[in-house]
Amino acid sequence: MNMKIAVYPGSFDPLTNGHLDILKRALNLFDKVILLLAVNPKKKSVFTIEERLSMMKETVKDLKGVEVDFTDGLTVAYAKEHGACSLIRGLRAVSDFEYEFQLSAANSFIDPDIDMVFLMAKKETTFISSSMINQMFQSGVDIKPLVPEAVLRAYQSKKK
Ligand code: COA
Numbered sequence: 004m005n006m007k008i009a010v011y012p013g014s015f016d017p018l019t020n021g022h023l024d025i026l027k028r029a030l031n032l033f034d035k036v037i038l039l040l041a042v043n044p045k046k047k048s049v050f051t052i053e054e055r056l057s058m059m060k061e062t063v064k065d066l067k068g069v070e071v072d073f074t075d076g077l078t079v080a081y082a083k084e085h086g087a088c089s090l091i092r093g094l095r096a097v098s099d100f101e102y103e104f105q106l107s108a109a110n111s112f113i114d115p116d117i118d119m120v121f122l123m124a125k126k127e128t129t130f131i132s133s134s135m136i137n138q139m140f141q142s143g144v145d146i147k148p149l150v151p152e153a154v155l156r157a158y159q160s161k162k163k
Contacts, residue, residue, distance in 0.1 A: 009033040009120065011091040012041040012078040016048045017154045018059050019136055021128035025093040028122055030068050037085060038063060040073040049137050054157060061153035079114040090117060095124040095131075 011026055015038075029036045040055055050058070056073055063069040074081040078090055090110065092103055107119045124131075131149055140146050140158050147155055 006034045008035045008087040009089040010082045010087045012039040021131040029091045058153045062151040079117045095129045
């Protein structure tokens with residue numbers, strides 16, 4: 004039987020509970036999901052690639068069917084090389100749609116065989132974004148309910 008593999012790409016700077024929810028739901032649809040740290044050249048990052056990968060690995064270590072990886076190339080090229088048929092993305096609001104629509108069109112131009120699968124964010128997580136979490140942490144807001152344990156620890160050790 005063919006294994007159904009999906010790639011969930013993002014800059015994950017850092018991974019949030021919103022991403023984690025999308026990942027867990029994607030696992031109901033696919034046999035394996037690769038949580039892929041990819042590069043958005045427009046973004047200036049808060050955490051290094053190594054820090055982000057370490058938080059991602061620690062967070063998913065007990066989830067069956069998840070792998071964590073990094074690419075500095077195109078996500079569709081990565082997907083093809085790793086036998087994946089789909090890219091997963093989360094949608095939080097109508098405002099995400101335009102950007103995702105464009106990304107999806109670009110990906111489909113590069114490789115029409117790789118489909119994009121969109122999952123709607125749960126309403127409790129629609130306001131979460133990595134930059135908002137960064138901002139909240141810097142302003143002393145308790146971000147514990149919004150991020151995985153490993154991310155919280157990484158913030159705390161960055162502060163020291
Ligand atoms: N929960 C919480 N936050 C979410 C979310 C969810 N369910 N879904 C999206 N977000 C947030 C992220 O936290 C992030 O917030 P930020 O902007 O404050 O950092 C934002 O939405 C979108 O980020 P992300 O999903 O990481 O996408 P991105 O736009 O930073 O990067 C890549 C998208 C990395 C997948 C894309 O740039 C890429 O594919 N790069 C590789 C090169 C490539 O193949 N390019 C495409 C063709 S040219």
